Amino acid sequence: MLKLQPVFFVVGIIIVVIGCIMLIPALVDLYFDHSDWVIFSRAAVTAIGLGGATCLACRGELGSRITARQGYILTAFSWIAISGVGALPLWFSSLELSFTDAVFETVSGLTTTGSTILSGLDNMAPGLLIWRSLLQWVGGIGIIVTALALLPMMRVGGMQLFQMESSDRSEKLSPRVRDMCFQIVLIYSLLTLLCGFLYRAFGMSWFDAINHSMTTLATGGYSTSDLSFAKFDESLPLHWIGTVFMCAGALPFTAYAVVARKRSVIPVLKNRQIQLFFIVVGVFAALLTFRLLQTHEFGLIRSFTLASFNIVSVITTTGYASGDYQLWGPGAVMLFFFATFIGGCAGSTAGGFKMFRLYVLFAGLREHFMRLRSPNIVSVSHIDDKEITSDIYMAVSVYVFLLAVSFILVSGALALTGLDLITATSAAATALANVGPGLGPIVGPAGNFQTLPDAAKWVLDVAMILGRLEFQTLLVFLLPSFWRD
Structure with missing residues (x-):
């Protein structure tokens, strides 16, 4: 029989952790003398009590190790529980949000998508702004990492959970x-702190710097203003700080550990997916800069700055916008739509297709055309001195198929809720890729998801979690064999 007690025990601990994190915005509101500190305190007590009760009810059924099947269920239940509990402060707050809107904002934050239903951010309670940023910061590194730090002490293994929650299959660091x-x-x-200090040094207030540093490294894109990064439109240095640290969040964090351990950047510079990432960013930024020089009178430096910032924001699935790029012409809109699906590197906070898969696809196409030319040739592709095996090709092919099917189904479901074609397709793409802004007047960079029907918001909730967990972790539940002993 499938035992769920160990699953609920760990979920309970994660809920307790989320409840403790809620005390941070409560203290912020208390410091600024805002009444919402009471809301966060009540939500924290509710979360800690609910999580603690769950742990106590399931503490006697822990096994020696969590199984792979329990691991899949734990991953799914964790995201569902965190999304529901994390929505409590928004639901109880003075914003008077519906539960649907509160859950949408929470899921968007945790998955680092960055789509929002809120407006009036410039005058919003500081605790709520900090809470949105914390959701993205925690979701960026993966809430499962918190669980993994605790699982060894609870006599349950957890490496398979890290692999389910992240696409990184690199060598263990320890x-x-x-x-x-x-x-x-x-x-x-440390990267978040460095980003915050640089933001402050170049003109942001401490409050803006703290919030934006968390959402920049998390590649999430939540801002403290309805204008997003256009609030700092006159400061090109702030744009470049954002560009650099969005790229930093989109690189594999294992690479940073390698640099720290070997005290050399050479192994990282030889990393194929990192090289491909900067090549793609460079090509897209150059094309967009050329387009801006044709259609606007920004000048070369400003055009290159705006192009680099906005294209990096979309490729890394951050979702900041320093302007309405839909006004830059159809060529620019097409570039941004394609950039939506690309994503950062495997093992980073970014979503999207990921550079590792893109490299594998290019390698597979190269082998295919070489065999067309010479059918008897023996060709073996490598990435970072490791052979790209048939299993890797199969995994990437399955991902491409699931992404395509999910995009069609989510777009169709959104269209059935009454959305027009551009809104439905771009919202589906931005949710599955965890980008944030889409295209069109409703969900574009100058729009807001508030006006979408509730049914569309629930569809997007599922799509965002699907994209964050890269499909297979949730879709495995559809297999009848998964539920059979």
Whole structure:
């Protein structure tokens, strides 16, 4: 029989952790003398009580190790539980949001998508703005990392959970999962602090710098203003800081640990997916700069800055916007639509297709055309001195198929809720790729998801989680054999 008690025990601990994090915005509101500190305190007590009760009810049924099947269920249940509990402060707040809107904003934050239903951010309670940023910061590194740090102490294994939640299959950084998680979280935290200090040094207030540093490294895109990064339109240095740290969040965090351990950047510079990432970013930025020089009178430096910032924001699935790029012409809109699907590197906070898969596809196409020319040739492709096996090709092919099918189904479901074709297709793409802004007047960079029907928001909730977990972790539940002993 499938035992769910260990699953609920770990979910309970994760809920307790989320409840403790809610105390941070409560303290912020208390510091600024805003009444919402009471809301966050009540939500924190509710979460800690609910999570604690779940742990106590299931503590006697822990096994020696969590199974792979329990791991899949734990991953799914964790995201569902966190999305529901994380929505409590927004639901209880003075914003008077419906539960649907509160869950949408929470899921968008945790999956680092960045789509929002909120407006009036410039005058919003500071605690709520901090909470949105914290959701993205925690979701960026993966809430499962928090669980992995605790699982070894609870006599349950957890490496398979990290593999389910992340596409990174690289070599372990240390023999212990807890040490690996500590290294990743430490690097993530230090980069966030550095980003915040640079934002402050070049003109942001401390409050804006703290919020934007968390959402930049998380490649999430939540801002403290309805204008997003256009609030800082006059500061080109802030745009370049954002560009650099969005790229930093889109690189594999294992690469940073390698640099720290070997004290050399050479192994990282030889990483194929990192090389491909910067090639793709460079090509798209150059094309968009050329387009802006044709259609606008920004000048070369400003055009290159705006092009680099906005294209990096979309490719890394961050979702910041320093302007309405739909006004830059159809050529620019087409570039942004294609960039929506690309994504960062495997093992990063970014979503999307990922550079690792893109490299494997290019390698597979190269082998295919070489065999067409010479049918008897023996060709073996490699990535970073490792052979690209048939299993890897199969995994990438399955992902492409699932992405295509999911895009069609989500677009169709959104169209059935009454959305027009551009809104439905771009919203589906931005949700599955965890980007944030889409195309069109409703969900575009100058739009807002508030006006969408509730049914469309629930469809997008599922799509965002599907994209964050890269489809297979959730779709495996559709197999009848999964539920059979």
